[in-house]
Amino acid sequence: MDTPVALVLGGHGLLGRALMHQLAVSGWTAHSLTREECNLLDPVELRDRIEFIAPNAILNAAAWTDIETAENHPEEALSLNRGLPALLGSLVKGTDIHLIHYSSALVFNGKKDAPYTEEDRPDPLSTYARTKLAGETALQELKLDNCCIIRTSCLFGPGNKDIIKSIIELARSKNEIKVVHDITGSPTYTPDLAKASLNLLEKKASGLFHVVNGGQASWCDLAAETIRLANIPSMVRGISERQWKHEAPRPPYAVLSMGKYAACMGSALRPWPQALRDYVFTNFLAH
Numbered sequence: 646m647d648t649p650v651a652l653v654l655g656g657h658g659l660l661g662r663a664l665m666h667q668l669a670v671s672g673w674t675a676h677s678l679t680r681e682e683c684n685l686l687d688p689v690e691l692r693d694r695i696e697f698i699a700p701n702a703i704l705n706a707a708a709w710t711d712i713e714t715a716e717n718h719p720e721e722a723l724s725l726n727r728g729l730p731a732l733l734g735s736l737v738k739g740t741d742i743h744l745i746h747y748s749s750a751l752v753f754n755g756k757k758d759a760p761y762t763e764e765d766r767p768d769p770l771s772t773y774a775r776t777k778l779a780g781e782t783a784l785q786e787l788k789l790d791n792c793c794i795i796r797t798s799c800l801f802g803p804g805n806k807d808i809i810k811s812i813i814e815l816a817r818s819k820n821e822i823k824v825v826h827d828i829t830g831s832p833t834y835t836p837d838l839a840k841a842s843l844n845l846l847e848k849k850a851s852g853l854f855h856v857v858n859g860g861q862a863s864w865c866d867l868a869a870e871t872i873r874l875a876n877i878p879s880m881v882r883g884i885s886e887r888q889w890k891h892e893a894p895r896p897p898y899a900v901l902s903m904g905k906y907a908a909c910m911g912s913a914l915r916p917w918p919q920a921l922r923d924y925v926f927t928n929f930l931a932h
């Protein structure tokens with residue numbers, strides 16, 4: 646059988662790097678397209694690139710991901726976060742190319758007190774979240790059976806700047822760090838998400854899936870566990886969201902249920918503390 650070919654958009658991002666790595670170790674030929682190589686929002690340019698690469702799958706991890714700046718750049722954020730999935734959907738419609746697109750737990754308002762399922766109604770609070778939901782809706786309206794939308798949350802992993810590196814850098818320079826205690830999510834390790842994405846891809850799953858590591862954590866919990874694992878003598882002091890200077894509103898509770906994924910694939914992802922331990926021990930401790 647020929648080696649399957651994948652095209653990753655946003656291949657140099659936090660998730661994109663994990664996807665490129667996982668595709669390679671799983672026997673795929675993985676291509677990425679940077680913004681210098683292709684204007685992803687130009688339908689003709691993108692179509693020509695896709696025809697040239699002839700992928701079996703496209704994984705779209707390219708997005709306007711800066712939640713704060715999206716508040717003041719709503720049109721630009723929407724043009725990428727809605728425009729790109731809409732364009733990709735129209736390009737793969739009626740073809741054998743499987744499309745995986747990523748969305749966010751922030752599409753929910755956080756008023757629930759149990760993990761959100763794929764059946765729960767989104768109600769985004771921020772501009773970023775509204776643009777991510779618009780991307781989902783644009784794809785769903787195309788009624789594709791070769792497209793899977795993966796909602797995920799609070800990513801960490803090797804390569805790029807992430808919340809764990811930020812916590813470790815801060816904790817190494819201060820005796821005490823202040824972290825928000827009243828925002829809770831599903832911390833998710835990018836290599837685990839990349840493996841789960843390939844599982845869905847290889848099963849040609851379509852529709853909406855929540856994919857996160859097991860458990861839940863406030864930002865404070867995540868920071869405390871990180872500095873404990875990294876063995877840094879710094880304290881974590883909890884502050885409320887109101888004490889943290891920011892513009893974009895966040896849902897206080899954005900935990901996702903893995904029930905649908907687990908039912909479809911036979912098991913859920915491991916709990917986040919196990920993934921965090923692997924990440925910290927491999928990347929942040931002197932051997």
Ligand SMILES: NC(=O)c1ccc[n+]([C@@H]2O[C@H](COP(=O)([O-])OP(=O)(O)OC[C@H]3O[C@@H](n4cnc5c(N)ncnc54)[C@H](OP(=O)(O)O)[C@@H]3O)[C@@H](O)[C@H]2O)c1
Nearest residue numbers: 655657658659660680707708710747748749797798799800
């Ligand atoms: N990070 C999280 O906690 C989180 C949580 C839930 C969902 N998600 C979703 O997961 C996906 C991946 O997120 P991530 O954290 O990996 O994002 P990221 O690290 O910010 O990477 C985003 C990628 O998109 C590319 N990109 C941005 N604008 C572009 C443009 N105009 N043309 C071409 N490429 C462009 C970036 O390219 P450059 O490198 O050139 O800037 C980068 O490679 C996104 O859909 C995001 O909404 C993320």
